[in-house]
Amino acid sequence: MIIAIDGPAASGKGTLAKRVAIHYGLRHLDTGALYRAVARDTLAKGGDLTDARAAAMAASRLDAATFDDPVLRSAGLGEAASVVARHPDVRAVLLEYQRDFARVEPGAVIDGRDIGTVICPDADAKLYVTATPEERAHRRFLELKEGNAGIEERAVLADIRARDDRDRTRDIAPLRPAEDAALLDTTNLAIDAAFRAAIDLIEAAMGRAGRAG
Ligand code: CDP
Numbered sequence: 001m002i003i004a005i006d007g008p009a010a011s012g013k014g015t016l017a018k019r020v021a022i023h024y025g026l027r028h029l030d031t032g033a034l035y036r037a038v039a040r041d042t043l044a045k046g047g048d049l050t051d052a053r054a055a056a057m058a059a060s061r062l063d064a065a066t067f068d069d070p071v072l073r074s075a076g077l078g079e080a081a082s083v084v085a086r087h088p089d090v091r092a093v094l095l096e097y098q099r100d101f102a103r104v105e106p107g108a109v110i111d112g113r114d115i116g117t118v119i120c121p122d123a124d125a126k127l128y129v130t131a132t133p134e135e136r137a138h139r140r141f142l143e144l145k146e147g148n149a150g151i152e153e154r155a156v157l158a159d160i161r162a163r164d165d166r167d168r169t170r171d172i173a174p175l176r177p178a179e180d181a182a183l184l185d186t187t188n189l190a191i192d193a194a195f196r197a198a199i200d201l202i203e204a205a206m207g208r209a210g211r212a213g
Pocket of ligand 1 (some may be wrong): 033045078167
């Protein structure tokens with residue numbers, strides 16, 4: 001069973017994906033972490049993020065044991081990830097990794113930008129999670145404030161808008177809902193309500209009825 005969860009920055013897809021994976025006993029892959037790790041490793045080697053060869057080299061040498069490195073969640077690496085994510089060679093290397101992950105039984109919940117459209121077009125259920133840019137900026141601001149007291153919400157909103165724009169307008173695998181994705185707007189939903197709505201949409205997509213407990 002494969003569940004694809006896509007959406008823009010800070011839409012809540014990561015938190016949802018984790019809970020959905022636990023609910024169904026599936027593995028979870030945060031594909032944003034892969035792009036963030038490529039950016040981290042390119043920079044660590046003194047490479048330029050716009051250099052497709054340097055970034056593709058970093059992608060081909062990724063170490064899965066570092067995907068939970070807390071540094072990956074920094075705002076700077078979110079931006080940097082969206083720069084390396086534009087290189088077709090980077091996406092080609094990561095595509096293999098993601099499909100291999102998805103193939104392992106009993107299946108997975110995979111979150112990202114192009115899971116329903118490119119990585120797993122035959123997923124059993126697809127969700128596209130959104131929220132207004134202001135709400136997303138507020139959530140990300142609260143998250144980032146923990147480690148950086150000087151951060152400003154206005155600056156976070158500007159970053160989110162710039163990243164949305166870069167992700168939506170790139171030539172390869174742009175951020176967009178798959179035609180058969182169910183839309184979930186979490187602007188006015190707390191995490192529990194968003195989770196219940198997600199389960200209802202997934203059950204409906206699989207032709208089943210039922211609510212999360
Ligand atoms: O957590 P947040 O939504 O801020 O970002 P993320 O999911 O960690 O993704 C970071 C960046 O990686 C995105 O802005 C995209 O440019 C890129 N990305 C992508 O191109 N394709 C994916 N499947 C996942 C992430």
